[in-house]
Amino acid sequence: MTEFIDYLQSYVQLNDQEVSHLVEVLVERTYLKGQYIVQEGDICNTQNYILSGMVRTYYLDRSGTEYIIAFGQEHWWAGDLGSFITQTPADFNVQCLENTTVVQIPKDQLEDLYLKIPKIERFFRLIIQSAYVSAQKRIVRNFSLSAKERYLLFVAEYPTIVQRVPQYMIASYLGITKEFLSNLRSQIAKEQRS
Amino acid sequence: MTEFIDYLQSYVQLNDQEVSHLVEVLVERTYLKGQYIVQEGDICNTQNYILSGMVRTYYLDRSGTEYIIAFGQEHWWAGDLGSFITQTPADFNVQCLENTTVVQIPKDQLEDLYLKIPKIERFFRLIIQSAYVSAQKRIVRNFSLSAKERYLLFVAEYPTIVQRVPQYMIASYLGITKEFLSNLRSQIAKEQRS
DNA sequence: AAGGTACAATAAGATAGATTAACAAATGAG
C-alpha cells in the first residue's frame, strides 16, 4: 500500500493530510488466478493499481474469439476505462493470470478526491496522457510493422511478460494466431543459429 | 474564439476572471491547405483546437509509406501529444487538408494554467480520457473487424469526413491500400443494388 | 481544344498470415 503512495508521490507531492485523505478511500484486494477484476457487462467501478500479479484485458467478439488488448503487471493500471467513465457496461474482461493484489479506488470517491485534491486529478491526467500516447504508438505499429517485427519489439519491451504468460496470449495480443507465432519463433531461432 | 470558450465551459465552469486569464494565452492562427501544423522532427509546442478546416495526422515509415492515424475537423484537437508532453521531436506530421483555423495553447502557458486554474487541468483530463478510450476502441476494431466492416463503420461514424477527404487517405486510415478500398466500395455498391 | 495533374477503378499475380489437423510436450489434479 505504501508502495502505491510512493508511486503517486513520484508524480505529485501530497502533504500528510492529503495522503491520509487518500488512504481512507483505498481498498486493497486480492484475486486468485483465473478470477475476473472486471467482466464484460459489469459496470467497472474502480481504478485498479496492481501491487503484485499479472492480468490480461481482452475483448470477446460475437463469434467467441478473444482479442487481448493489454497485459498488466506490477505498477500498472487495469480496468475498463470506458465503462468506468460513463458507468455503462464494460466491453472488456480483466482476468488475473496469477494471484493478483490490487489497490482499488472506487469511482465515487475518486470524483470526490478530484475536487478536494486537485493534485490527484493532475496525477491521473499525467497517467492517462501517457497511456494515450502508448495506445497511439500501438495503432501505428500494428499498421506499419509485420507480425515478426511486432513480436521482436514486444520481446524487447516486455521481456518479463514473455516469460510469464502463455504464448497463445502473446499471439492474441499481437493480432496473430498461435500457430503463426510458433512459426515466427522457429524462424527467429533459425536465424540466430546461423 | 468564443466558440472555444463555450466548448470549454461545457466541461468545466470558469468565472470571468479565469476566462480572461485563459484568453490571454490563446493564439488564433490560420494555415493554408497543404501546410503543416506539426512536422516530424519538430517539437510540438502547442495544443491545437480546430475552429474550421480539416487536418490529417500521419506517420511516415523508413520506406516512405504514409500511415494516417487520425483526421481532425471542427471541434477536434490536433497535434503530436507524445512530442508535446516530453518536448522531444515529433513522430507525426499534422497537415491541413483545407484552409484551417486553430486556437493554440502554448505548452509553457498551459503548464501555468494547470497550476493557476485546476479546472483547466480537469478539462484536459476529461478530453484525454475519452481520446484514450477511442484509441483503445480503434485497436480492438483493427484486430477484430475485416477491412470491409471497418470501412462501413467509418462511413457510419464520420460521414462528413468521407465527403471531405480523398479516398486514398481513408484507405490509409483504415490500414488498407487505395486499390482494395476501391474494390470494397464496388462490392458494397453491387450488394446494395441487389 | 489540348495537355497536365490529381484521384478513382479494374484486373492479375504475389504474399502474409489464417485455418485445419495431427502430433508432441508440458503441466497439474487426483
Added chain:
DNA sequence: CTCATTTGTTAATCTATCTTATTGTACCTT
C-alpha cells in the same frame, strides 16, 4: 506417479489483402 488437459509445434492448404500496372475520369491551365 499417472492420466487428462493445456499449451506448443509442424506442415499443408487456403484466403484476405497487397502490388503493380493500366485505364478512366474530372478538373484546372493555357
